[in-house]
Amino acid sequence: MARDRGVRRGGAARDDWAARIAALDGPDGPGTGGRAGKAPLTVRRIMDTAFELVEAEGHEALTMRRVAAALDTGPASLYAHVRDKADLDELLLGAVCARVSVPEADAARWEEQLLDVCRSLRDEYLRYPGISRVALAAAPDSLDALRLSEGMLTILLTGGVAPRPAAWAIDAVFLYVSAYCFEMSLRHSPEAGADQRVLDREALVERYRLLPADTFPSTVAHARELTSGEEHERFEFTLRTLLRGLDARP
Amino acid sequence: MARDRGVRRGGAARDDWAARIAALDGPDGPGTGGRAGKAPLTVRRIMDTAFELVEAEGHEALTMRRVAAALDTGPASLYAHVRDKADLDELLLGAVCARVSVPEADAARWEEQLLDVCRSLRDEYLRYPGISRVALAAAPDSLDALRLSEGMLTILLTGGVAPRPAAWAIDAVFLYVSAYCFEMSLRHSPEAGADQRVLDREALVERYRLLPADTFPSTVAHARELTSGEEHERFEFTLRTLLRGLDARP
DNA sequence: AGCTTGACGCGAACACTGTTCGACTGTAGA
DNA sequence: TCTACAGTCGAACAGTGTTCGCGTCAAGCT
Structure with a gap:
């Protein structure tokens, strides 16, 4: 450009x-x-x-x-x-990004600290729907974003994660938070009303149940799990799983 | 709409x-x-x-x-x-999505199988730069995408992952692959030339090194790690970390 | 004090985009 | 042969980001 x-x-x-x-x-x-x-x-x-x-x-x-x-x-x-x-x-x-505050790194609570930063960033993103789309493109070109990156990196390093996995994990976490918020913005934006999402979930379960069970056995069998997840449960799940994977490194 | x-x-x-x-x-x-x-x-x-x-x-x-x-x-x-x-x-x-083939689920190699599907999907996405943007919005509304979802879900279930974590993990993996490809498309699209990225990396390291060390200590200290990662190393790393976190579940 | 300079404001226009209207075909069935 | 209709598409509408060039107005210099 x-x-x-x-x-x-x-x-x-x-x-x-x-x-x-x-x-x-x-x-x-x-x-x-x-x-x-x-x-x-x-x-x-x-x-x-x-x-x-x-x-x-x-x-x-x-x-x-x-x-x-x-x-x-x-x-x-x-x-x-x-x-x-x-x-x-x-x-x-x-x-x-400047609105998100990063805590002083504490080795004992590094996982919760990182999650807190992610949650704050998520809430700020969702307050301005669609702004996360920008984050997917221009990630490393802002000093305010870099401040967040620095904070998260410090938290991870203090938590005992090795430099390279820590740096790469931050990248992944940033990407996930942005993508999660971007997706949420796109889904919630056109129609208003919070309960509309519940209806959508039920409709989605119905659709999954209608699928031919011979070609979509797992989907039909676990339609409920595929559509479950209140509020930000999936958000927490994914980040916690990622952090656990980091921690399990030898 | x-x-x-x-x-x-x-x-x-x-x-x-x-x-x-x-x-x-x-x-x-x-x-x-x-x-x-x-x-x-x-x-x-x-x-x-x-x-x-x-x-x-x-x-x-x-x-x-x-x-x-x-x-x-x-x-x-x-x-x-x-x-x-x-x-x-x-x-x-x-x-x-229809171009990506999913293997028969094999409990012994479930992690590699899942990674293979992700790699195929990634390559197809990157072949048509920017198409992954569509995936971030309309994920569950296509039978072809659902076929992929079904295949991955089956692989995870066969691998012994419980239904709910399996379903949520698929969602996360899909999101990550799409976001990864979207980001890559945006970064590589305007300018041509493959070696330009290497130069960019060096320039990025230089920028990080120029930061004040008192407010950006970790970034300055680990500028190399922050910008490292050849080809799809980060892609592999993130997915492997996520899967390890899944596996570590009690 | 008078003049010059240059930054700022902004109306108009250009090159685009997605989408719709309505007139126009050419062929299939009666 | 006449009718009906699915498919075609020129023209236009309502938007978009961006630039050109004319204004204007206050600051700085002589």
């Missing part, structure tokens, strides 16, 4: 890795620079508006035109503060 | 679950019906063209207009054989 070009006009030079690192301890207000301009359009306002939109209608409704309209302007105005829609996406993802 | 409406005009009534089950043992040629019309436009030809397009340029390039153009017609003509673009997507996904 055109990701390697410099910034066209305004906006912080977010492409410069060193600059981003240097800006780590200075989260000041106006996004443009030191100048105290009275311009009402800022990266912060754009992000706030975008967050409201995603929270209310999902990431698919996040459109440059809609953000601009909510700010009483045209879409072209946004491109002075944000390079791309992809750029805006990554900004949002970074802000979501 | 408009997924619950009946079919508008031509095409098999693919929405009808019973009809789809009944059609399981009759994979005849012309997609429309018994009539031996000489109409050149069929579901099969549309799917073939779509596959060529996805294989060559990725799923993002799969456009109704481009498929139609490749068939020397307008986009409106496709809607007589395919309800939606989503419908076409699911058709393609089903065909991809």
